[in-house]
Each structure stands twice: as structure tokens, then as C-alpha cells.
Amino acid sequence: MRRLKTVTEITVEKVRCDIRRQLLQQAEVVACTLSSSGQQQLVDQIMKYEVRFEVTIIDEAAQTTEPSTLIPLRYACTPVCMYVCL
Numbered sequence: 179m180r181r182l183k184t185v186t187e188i189t190v191e192k193v194r195c196d197i198r199r200q201l202l203q204q205a206e207v208v209a210c211t212l213s214s215s216g217q218q219q220l221v222d223q224i225m226k227y228e229v230r231f232e233v234t235i236i237d238e239a240a241q242t243t244e245p246s247t248l249i250p251l252r253y254a255c256t257p258v259c260m261y262v263c264l
Contacts, residue, residue, distance in 0.1 A: 199226075202224065202229045203227060203229060212247065212250060213249065215250040215253075216249040216250075230253075233258070234250050234253070234257075234258045235258075236250070236261065239260035239261060239262050240262040247260070
């Protein structure tokens with residue numbers, strides 16, 4: 179049987195959600211790995227609050243696979259800059 183959340187748990191959850199929203203909306207740069215950019219929690223926050231990114235930068239692009247580079251592109255950013263360190 180599922181336990182009901184207490185008022186305190188609900189309040190803490192709401193505060194955390196508000197903090198995440200504010201951070202995403204006010205951030206000038208959001209840095210993460212390719213795979214973590216697809217984490218469901220991050221995706222949900224970005225979609226829910228309609229956060230828009232101006233550009234996607236993929237560092238060390240020569241070390242990644244093509245499918246991994248598609249993960250952050252789901253946020254419909256253009257342009258995409260891929261950096262290759264030789």
C-alpha cells in the first residue's frame with residue numbers, strides 16, 4: 179500500500195520544483211553530459227516550463243557516437259556547435 183505524503187513533504191517537493199524552474203529559466207549556461215541531458219527529470223522540467231536554449235555546444239565530439247549527439251537536440255536548439263580537440 180502506498181503511503182500518503184505529508185504536508186511537509188509536499189511543501190519541500192514544491193519548493194525544490196520552484197528552485198529548479200528558476201535556475202533553468204535564469205541560467206545563461208546549462209552544462210551537462212550528453213547522456214544526462216536526456217534524464218527524465220531534466221526533460222520534464224524543460225518541457226513543463228518551456229525553457230528554450232539558443233545553442234547546443236557538444237565538446238569533444240570526436241569521442242562520441244552519433245546517437246548520443248541526438249539526445250540534447252530534442253530541445254530544438256539551433257545552431258549546434260561540435261568541437262573536436264586534436
